[in-house]
Amino acid sequence: MAKENENKKQTDSFFEIIKEAKKARMEYEAKMAAIRDKMTRLHVAEQKGREEGRMEGIINVAKNLIALGADMSMIIKATGLNEDEIRKIKEEMENFKQ
Template structure:
């Protein structure tokens, strides 16, 4: 048990097991960090999707066939049809 990371974790765990308010604050902080990471991941995915839609719109404007647009953007055939209608 000479690994610094493990020693720190054990020390934190021991501290939290004796102080319920510190444990509550720690768990609240962990939840916040997890929620923030999820939110950032969702935002990134939305941005990627928006970019794919814009590329698909440009390819369709250049009269590229649906199958090629699907292959190049990884969007579904239904999504391509919807884009074309907009």
């Protein structure tokens, strides 16, 4: 009878260890998923920031070319912007002067 109680205690202990290991693994996986999500959000934000900066630079080039009196075709070639975008920039520059 004592041996059976000892075996039962060992079995219970073994299953408790397995249960704790499973819980720890689940917690680890949840933390890793959260870290991956955060890294993805940071990467997306970084890419967005770079694109916004690149576009801001292109707009500044367009503004400089407009201020220098460059013709529409030259501004299009230099910036890659389309005619409507350049006209909008010109309008904004004119409204800013007023």
